[in-house]
Amino acid sequence: MTNSASGDEEYVYDEASGEWMPASELAAATGALDGSDLTVRDAVGNILADGDQVTLIKDLTVKGAGQTLKQGTVIKSIRLTGDAQEIDCKYPGIKGLVLRAEFVRKR
The missing domain is CATH 2.30.30.40 (SH3 Domains)
Known part of the structure; x- marks a missing residue:
């Protein structure tokens, strides 16, 4: 689910935190937790x-x-x-x- 906010930044609803956040921040946060560097x-x-x-x-x-x-x-x-x-x-x-x-x- 996406929501267009003022400006060019796209906001995405983060189900884990229950908040709307910029898509770039969410991608960075989930990229660190996706298990790609899981040891x-x-x-x-x-x-x-x-x-x-x-x-x-x-x-x-x-x-x-x-x-x-x-x-x-x-x-x-x-x-x-x-x-x-x-x-x-x-x-x-x-x-x-x-x-x-x-x-x-x-x-």
């Missing part, structure tokens, strides 16, 4: 990337699956999400597994 780090500070293998550093009870992933379990081919602390994983028998980066170590 996901594991429990010991290694930078994670899509496709990496990780190892669990502690036992984790998986809610809704009724099972526990043990320390030392290897998770192959992770995918990064838009969140700096969450990674999307595949594990046999568990669909839609999302782990916190603080509980894994890069292999």
Whole structure:
């Protein structure tokens, strides 16, 4: 949704803040938060990337699956999400597994 204000500047409604702001300011603010420079780090500070293998550093009870992933379990081919602390994983028998980066170590 746009609103033309006096002058040549175009104003855009920012749903996050609930305010009208100049389009140039909104683009600069969202450009810093769009995840393009998102860095996901594991429990010991290694930078994670899509496709990496990780190892669990502690036992984790998986809610809704009724099972526990043990320390030392290897998770192959992770995918990064838009969140700096969450990674999307595949594990046999568990669909839609999302782990916190603080509980894994890069292999």
